[in-house]
Amino acid sequence: MGTQTTGARDTSHVSRVRASVGDRVVGRERELDLVLAAVAAGRDILLEGPPGTSKSTILRAIAEEWGIPFVLVEGNADLTPAKLLGGHDPARVLREGYRDENFVDGPLVRAMREGGFLYIEEFNRAPDDTLNTLLTAMAERQVAIPRRGTITAESTFRIIGSMNPYDNVGTTRLSTSVHDRFNRLVVGYQDAEAERRILALRTGMGPGGASDLSAALASALISDSVALTRATREREDTRQGSSVRGAIDLTLVAAQLLALHGIDTPGEGRVTAEDNARRRYADTLLDAAMVALSGRIHVDEAAGTTPERVLQEIWEDHFILQPAAAEPG
Secondary structure (H helix, E strand, O other), rough: OOOOOEEEHHHHHHHHHHHHHHHOOOOHHHHHHHHHHHHHOOOOOEEOOOOOOOOHHHHHHHHHHHHEEEEEEEEEOOOOHHHHEEEEEEEHHHHHHHOHHEEEEEEHHHHHHOOOOOEEOOOHHOOOOHHHHHHHHHHHEEEEEOHHHHHHOOOOOOEEEEEEEOOOOOOOOHHHHHHHHHEEEEOOHHHHHHHHHHHHHHHHOOOOOOOOOOHHHHHHHHHHHHHHHHHHHOOEEEEEEEOOOHHHHHHHHHHHHHOOOOOOOOOOOOOOOOOOOHHHHHHHHHHHHHHHHHHOEEEEEHHHOHHHHHHHHHHHHHHHHHHHHOOOO
8 A cells, every 4th residue: 555655845845834824814823733643644634524614624725735626626526537537538539539738637636736735625525436536636636537547646635625524415425435534623613703804805894994884883893793603503493504604795785785775784783673773774685695595505304494483683783682792893
């Protein structure tokens, strides 16, 4: 069985990459260190966690700093070994016969040739025979292709898979042989402060950003969007809540609605039936949440509820029952 010791990076190089990438990944210092250590050591790694937890962001940043390709593949039932490896162009084969120059690289072969990261999202949705093809590439760092010969990987080639542990529809249980060849890291959600920093960065509503909102309104909007989104993950009637991507969309949609309705203040205190600034601001966030979050919430079928009802209850908890939680900051 082959080893994967080639391509390990020296400590000073890894430290430089860590310093550069660390500035671009919010609230992921530990995960960044672990992923970087694994790939720098020549290992392949499987990342387990819900969507929107910065898995691909970390890997893209590392690949960019290393100056190697980042080859993204969506794992699904249609990902056959032939699609992964590539094949000869049929039209050119008819004219020229089987020649090296008319072979079209699949993502696996491209990543091996160019020494890149092959990143397979939804890894556990790929068929068993496709995963077996990957196992050969992982164990031997080469694959044999009929009429093409053996492709040997460059030293920086890595296979990195990701999977959502909360989604069982259309997935397969990975075999012991697959697990045995991967390092594994569980990636959870960032804490609330990190998510607020992500929103400030991604929406342009942080200090020095390009937002037209006042500082007070932007701060309140970011804080409330994070709180509402995080609450979707904590309920017993949801199988999976929204990631920080939902909070980003909620913030951006709400900002447009606030401007459209001429609302320039978040108001203060508990939301009541009275038509005032606080009520108008809170109602706008509820409308935006229905657009930005309802499709990202997966309710428990046994709970007998809907995403819209879940969001209504979260909104009531945040703005009416627990008004202190709705204070900016």
